[in-house]
Amino acid sequence: MTEESSVLRACVEHFTFHDEAGPVLTGLELALRRGTITALLGASGSGKTTLGRLLGGWSRPGNSGLLSGVLEVAGQILHFEGTDDDPAINAAEWARHVGYVPQDSTTVLSMVRATVGEELAFGLENRGVSPAAMRESVQHVAGRLGLTHLLEHSPTTLSGGELRKLAIGCVVIMNPEVLILDEPAASLDAEAAAGLVTLMRDLAGRGTAVLVLSQCVDALVRAAGHWFLLQEGSLSAGGIMAELPDFTALAAAGLVVSAGCGGVGSTPATDLPVDAQLMPDGSAHRALPPDLGGSKFPAAQLTDVQFAFGPVARQRRPLRRRNAQRAVPPNTVLRGVNLSLQAGEVIAITGPNGAGKSTLLRHFNGLLQPDSGSVLIEGKDIAGQATGTVAAAVGLLFQQPRDQLFERTAQREVAFGLSGSAGTIAAAATHALDVVGLSGASSRHPAELPASQQRLLALATVLARRPAILLLDEPTVALDGHGRRFLVRAIHVAAAAGAAVVLVTHDVDFAAEAAHKTLVLSDGILVPAEP
Amino acid sequence: MKLHPLTSLAIAGSAAVVTTAAASVPLSLAVMATAAALSFMSGRGAQVLAASAMILVPLCLALFMVHGLFFPEGTTVIAQWGPARVTIEGLTFAAERASRIGAAVVPLLVFSCTVSVPDLVAALSARGVSGRVAFVLAATLALVPAIGQQQLRIRQAQEARGLVIRRHLPSRIAAFRLQALPLVLSLVEEASGRAQALEARGFVSAARPTSYRQVQDPLPQRILRWLVLLCAAVVVGLRLSSSLPGGNW
Numbered sequence: 001m002t003e004e005s006s007v008l009r010a011c012v013e014h015f016t017f018h019d020e021a022g023p024v025l026t027g028l029e030l031a032l033r034r035g036t037i038t039a040l041l042g043a044s045g046s047g048k049t050t051l052g053r054l055l056g057g058w059s060r061p062g063n064s065g066l067l068s069g070v071l072e073v074a075g076q077i078l079h080f081e082g083t084d085d086d087p088a089i090n091a092a093e094w095a096r097h098v099g100y101v102p103q104d105s106t107t108v109l110s111m112v113r114a115t116v117g118e119e120l121a122f123g124l125e126n127r128g129v130s131p132a133a134m135r136e137s138v139q140h141v142a143g144r145l146g147l148t149h150l151l152e153h154s155p156t157t158l159s160g161g162e163l164r165k166l167a168i169g170c171v172v173i174m175n176p177e178v179l180i181l182d183e184p185a186a187s188l189d190a191e192a193a194a195g196l197v198t199l200m201r202d203l204a205g206r207g208t209a210v211l212v213l214s215q216c217v218d219a220l221v222r223a224a225g226h227w228f229l230l231q232e233g234s235l236s237a238g239g240i241m242a243e244l245p246d247f248t249a250l251a252a253a254g255l256v257v258s259a260g261c262g263g264v265g266s267t268p269a270t271d272l273p274v275d276a277q278l279m280p281d282g283s284a285h286r287a288l289p290p291d292l293g294g295s296k297f298p299a300a301q302l303t304d305v306q307f308a309f310g311p312v313a314r315q316r317r318p319l320r321r322r323n324a325q326r327a328v329p330p331n332t333v334l335r336g337v338n339l340s341l342q343a344g345e346v347i348a349i350t351g352p353n354g355a356g357k358s359t360l361l362r363h364f365n366g367l368l369q370p371d372s373g374s375v376l377i378e379g380k381d382i383a384g385q386a387t388g389t390v391a392a393a394v395g396l397l398f399q400q401p402r403d404q405l406f407e408r409t410a411q412r413e414v415a416f417g418l419s420g421s422a423g424t425i426a427a428a429a430t431h432a433l434d435v436v437g438l439s440g441a442s443s444r445h446p447a448e449l450p451a452s453q454q455r456l457l458a459l460a461t462v463l464a465r466r467p468a469i470l471l472l473d474e475p476t477v478a479l480d481g482h483g484r485r486f487l488v489r490a491i492h493v494a495a496a497a498g499a500a501v502v503l504v505t506h507d508v509d510f511a512a513e514a515a516h517k518t519l520v521l522s523d524g525i526l527v528p529a530e531p
Numbered sequence: 532m533k534l535h536p537l538t539s540l541a542i543a544g545s546a547a548v549v550t551t552a553a554a555s556v557p558l559s560l561a562v563m564a565t566a567a568a569l570s571f572m573s574g575r576g577a578q579v580l581a582a583s584a585m586i587l588v589p590l591c592l593a594l595f596m597v598h599g600l601f602f603p604e605g606t607t608v609i610a611q612w613g614p615a616r617v618t619i620e621g622l623t624f625a626a627e628r629a630s631r632i633g634a635a636v637v638p639l640l641v642f643s644c645t646v647s648v649p650d651l652v653a654a655l656s657a658r659g660v661s662g663r664v665a666f667v668l669a670a671t672l673a674l675v676p677a678i679g680q681q682q683l684r685i686r687q688a689q690e691a692r693g694l695v696i697r698r699h700l701p702s703r704i705a706a707f708r709l710q711a712l713p714l715v716l717s718l719v720e721e722a723s724g725r726a727q728a729l730e731a732r733g734f735v736s737a738a739r740p741t742s743y744r745q746v747q748d749p750l751p752q753r754i755l756r757w758l759v760l761l762c763a764a765v766v767v768g769l770r771l772s773s774s775l776p777g778g779n780w
Contacts, residue, residue, distance in 0.1 A: 387690035
């Protein structure tokens with residue numbers, strides 16, 4: 001790659017955050033040419049997101065940290081020496097050339113716009129684009145991302161995958177010369193991920209330079225022409241896609257190669273536990289263990305659960321109305337879910353974005369209560385019970401770690417809600433952090449941790465309670481290869497100890513690897529997955 | 532008929548100005564009653580009532596404490612405790628002031644609780660109001676719901692980890708105490724991230740913003756707006772002229 005042909009170039013001698021002692025990025029050079037797709041691979045904590053934010057104008061030298069090096073965008077060269085005399089980056093002007101979609105997709109959104117269409121148009125409004133041109137652009141981008149049917153919906157009602165598509169749309173609609181996507185496949189179903197690959201190729205075909213930041217070697221990464229590997233803040237390897245290292249080398253770098261990472265791409269599984277076996281029908285699902293609990297009741301039983309958002313739905317319904325006969329209201333998400341979950345059983349639930357998978361999980365612990373039907377936990381109907389009471393038996397890993405983390409340190413975070421003496425609580429919290437590989441981060445603020453470690457910390461908060469039923473909502477999102485191994489081990493240990501586990505995931509390979517069976521939530525009911 | 536947001540604003544603002552200028556208790560009470568009725572008709576009665584109580588109850592208590600007990604011009608004494616005297620004149624004065632404040636506050640609260648914020652922002656943008664002003668207004672009006680959603684997320688996370696919240700007040704207060712600090716910290720963190728996104732999306736652009744959302748503004752409503760604003764100006768003018776030497780209002 002030559003400097004002359006690149007639209008964005010970074011030559012980083014070192015970049016150091018203000019509140020950190022050592023540099024996060026050192027001695028790297030990266031140039032992005034028009035009309036190309038480049039993959040920047042790296043495990044959690046490698047500096048991938050920091051570099052993405054620096055290139056995207058979200059971490060500005062001087063404001064966020066000190067940069068020594070050169071940034072060049074659209075022919076304008078900026079020299080930085082880590083002093084007060086360094087040039088200031090105008091974020092708005094930078095964004096005219098470079099669009100950045102962060103890992104936490106909701107950050108992009110203004111959240112003051114009433115509909116998806118208005119949110120998409122927000123950036124165009126600020127540029128003074130005419131209403132007619134805006135409507136055309138909104139329709140076009142929404143069509144490309146499968147958001148057309150959601151244009152009149154409020155962004156606050158979207159699922160995690162739909163929000164990611166919206167965030168990508170908000171940046172793509174500005175037609176930047178460079179598009180930087182940080183973990184773009186996270187939470188996307190297979191169809192959406194495939195659509196994103198097509199969109200990336202089309203954008204590159206029109207001259208856009210696309211940079212994909214990922215810790216998972218999936219179809220989006222494989223769509224790239226070039227790849228680079230970032231390790232400990234430096235580029236350690238790179239080349240054309242045909243020269244991508246083999247599985248062993250990538251896995252050793254902490255990358256995920258074995259699973260879909262959003263439902264696309266796949267290579268064989270890696271860390272199957274010792275008790276994993278193939279099913280008689282040849283599928284990769286694990287065999288169901290013998291009855292561990294010996295209980296006469298299923299761990300959880302959902303019977304004809306129906307639920308709709310909107311005026312008929314409330315956060316809590318103190319009184320259960322079993323088998324209520326009435327017309328199906330609009331915005332119905334669950335239309336009669338039946339599920340019996342045994343102790344020690346691991347069930348994976350997949351389904352398209354917006355199908356209601358997270359909504360279903362919240363019925364297990366009473367955060368949502370069905371409009372009709374019943375939820376029995378260990379044989380007891382939880383209708384009208386406080387969620388905090390149900391939580392003694394049910395642990396939930398939320399889809400967004402930030403929804404789960406609210407304390408000042410990782411140790412306090414895990415200790416929250418545990419009962420017993422101070423010593424017992426501290427020991428349980430320390431053990432849970434150790435189980436997920438975060439024993440060295442116990443005093444760090446959860447918000448300071450990389451996304452992968454935030455996910456693991458959230459997992460530790462659930463594991464520390466030793467729940468009889470473990471609910472995991474998109475647990476692989478943001479996890480690198482190392483984190484994923486901790487996750488798989490934790491699931492198998494919990495199941496072996498008699499916990500029933502429900503996974504919601506778009507990662508079909510992970511589902512097959514970790515679960516005894518996979519169900520699909522489709523049109524509001526659960527059906528067995530096709531082999 | 533759906534009111535244009537600026538029409539609603541003009542009516543609410545004029546009501547506040549007219550009742551303040553007129554200083555008539557019956558008029559103030561009538562305005563408050565009408566505003567309250569409109570809020571219930573729009574389905575936001577409980578919200579307006581709660582917000583009104585939060586603002587007016589402390590204010591009215593302060594008024595009656597000060598003027599009801601310590602009104603120098605008061606002559607008709609109902610009760611007396613040392614230097615504190617409850618007089619008819621003091622109570623009347625406090626009631627007049629309370630009704631005037633109420634007549635200004637309630638219509639504006641009805642407006643803020645019933646207005647479509649996106650419509651208001653679009654209407655302001657269409658009139659050339661700076662995008663920053665429009666956003667700040669939208670963010671301010673959307674602040675309470677946003678904080679409520681964030682608090683709900685934190686509460687659900689805590690409940691999912693064993694926090695039991697009972698229906699009685701002490702339990703809710705105890706729960707809120709646990710949620711307050713995480714709520715503030717998360718809002719600060721979110722605001723920081725949001726600021727970067729807004730800059731990147733051209734929020735501080737020098738270009739005059741346009742609006743994707745189109746709000747209908749029929750001619751009769753435009754005329755109505757001018758009429759109510761004119762009416763308010765006339766009442767204020769009359770009030771000022773009556774205050775001059777020789778005036779008799």
